[in-house]
Amino acid sequence: MSQDQFAPFESHIDEAKALGVLREATAGAEDGELFLERRRSEALVFDDGRVKNASYDASEGFGLRAVKGEVSGFAHSTEISEAALKRAAETARLAVGDGGGVMAPPPSRTNRALYGSADPMADAPFATKIDLLREIDAFTRDLDKRVVQVTASMAASLQEVFILRPEGGLVSDIRPMARLNVSVIVEENGRRESGSHGGGGRFGLAGLLEPHHWQGAAREALRIALVNLVAEPAPAGAFDVVLGPGWPGVMLHEAVGHGLEGDFNRKKTSAFAGLMGTQVAAKGVTVVDDGTIPDRRGSISIDDEGTPSARNVLIEDGVLVGYMQDRQNARLMGVSPTGNGRREGHAHPPMPRMTNTYMLGGTTDPAAILADLKDGIYAVGFGGGQVDITNGKFVFNCTEAYRVKNGVVGAPVKGATLVGDGPAAMKGIRAIGSDMALDPGVGNCGKAGQWVPVGVGQPTLLISGLTVGGSAA
Structure with missing residues (x-):
């Protein structure tokens, strides 16, 4: 990560002129910045024996913001010029009013880089990528x-961001991303089922193109599909549920993580609002949001306001100890920013968002947790889910789950949904495995119409009394 190079945008406008416009826009404000972005991305899809889609996109633009109190003035444009900046400044200044605000201290500075800056799209020629997808198709069949x-x-994509602040501070970050995925449909006796697997992170495509990686993804996708091919209808009712490690942490992300973002708690719309310092989860439960893990999909060297990312403990031994904050909400709540001010791109204002959110492992053998499950469900994979932030109520679809009786994992079940609420589920945790794992690098998080890449993780967990929606009592 560099902190003093405005070079990629100098052909549009020099730094001194940009700074002058920004200072005019934020005079009398409490905060603000100019966010410049250049992004390039490539996506290839090989479906049912042929190339279905091959796309390449390139974009650039800026977002200019002035903040005073709870109000933000924000304007953006794909035209990077002094004239466009001045038009944006006129809009942003509407938030400042008569001024009188005192500019907040700037973010601390860092030279830490959590990932490389090489273009992942350049790791292989286009024809080689197509040939590989064709090889994956043949291998899987x-x-x-x-x-x-x-x-x-x-x-694969490469995002370059530059953040210029009114006091003259300039920080930048170059963010690579790569991902490979395999989905399979199997059929037997007229029944069809599917499975998928993949992963990636903030690194080049080269590692994902190695046979050991894509062959492993193909085998895992097939395994899941074949499990579902023999799955029985899921039961319905209240059950104890064991969640597997890794990707099932998406339930933690949705049911708990969003409720611990600063804006929801400042506005008191979160189920966790006003509970700081109180027991909100079972003893032994520690939840962390950590944007500093090298090369992870949800990691960021700096957030989209220029604050260095951090490892933030949210729940410690069951007690709520922190929220995730951007600069505006942190200032209004009288706390420090946590490096969680994120935005989808230059056309979006920042807001508190998760990075890599996970629960720390415990000391219990995962096999012992399953052995203690008398009558319940073992949920290994999850698909989509919905959460109501105001009360924490969630519904999640299981993509791979099994019936367990007297500690024995039995037949796979299909159509299982887990229903509950985040605070109750956290207090209902009865065992925490020693096998904490992060997801393979597939997470995307939506909030207020913005999507950002994230990571999740957890150990094997036993949660008592979840409602399982199925098709058989």
């Missing part, structure tokens, strides 16, 4: 005669 359709995809 050869694994099992029941495979009737394969979808193989890869995506």
Whole structure:
């Protein structure tokens, strides 16, 4: 990460002129910045034996913001010029009013880089990528005669951001991203089921193109599809549920993580509002949001306001000890920013968002947790879910789950949904495994119409009394 190079945008406007316009826009404000972005991305999809989609996108633009109290003035444009900046400044100044605000201290500075800056799209020629997707398709079909359709995809992007502040501070970050995914549909006796697997992170495509990686993804996607091919209808009712490690942490992300973002708590719309310092989860439960893990999908060297990312403890031994904050909400709540001010791109204002959110592991053998489950569900994979932030109520679809009786993992079940509320689920945790794992690098998080890449993780967990929606009592 560099802190003093405005060079990629000098052909549009020099730094001194940009700073002058920004200072005019934020005179009398309490905060603000000029966020410049250049982004390039590529996506390839090979579906059912042929190239279905091949796209390349390039964009650039800026967002200019002035903040005073609870009000933000924000304007953006894909035209980076002095004239466009001045038009944006006129809009942003509407938030400042008569002025009188005192500019907040700037973010601390860092030279830490959590990932490389090389362009992942340059790791292989276009033709090589297509040939590899074709090879993945053929390999996966050869694994099992029941495979009737394969979808193989890869995506890569490079985002360059520059954040200029009114006091003259300039920080930048170059953010690579790569991902490869394999989806499979199998058929037997007229029944069709699907499975998918993939992963990635803030690194080049090269590692994902290695046979050991994509062959592993293909085998795992097929395994999940074949499990679902013999799955029985899920039961319905109240059950104890064991959640597997890694990706099932998406339930923690949705049911708890969003409720611990600063803006929801400042506005008292979160189920966790006003509970700082109180027991909100079972003893032994520690939840962390950590944007500093090298090369992870949800990691950021700096957030989109220029604050260095951090490892923030949110719940410690069951007690709520922190929220995730951007600069505006932190200032209004009288606390420090936590490096969680994120935005989808230059056309979006920042807000408190998660990075890599996970629960720390415990000391219990995961096998012992399953052995103690008398009558319940073992949920290994999750698909989509919905959460109401105001009360923490959630509904999640299981993509891989099993019936467990007297500690024995039995038949896979299909159509299981987990229903509950975040605060109750956290207090209902009865065992924490020693096998904490992060997801393979597939998470995207939506909030207020903005999408950002995130990571999740957790150990094996036993949660008592969740409602399982299924098709059989």
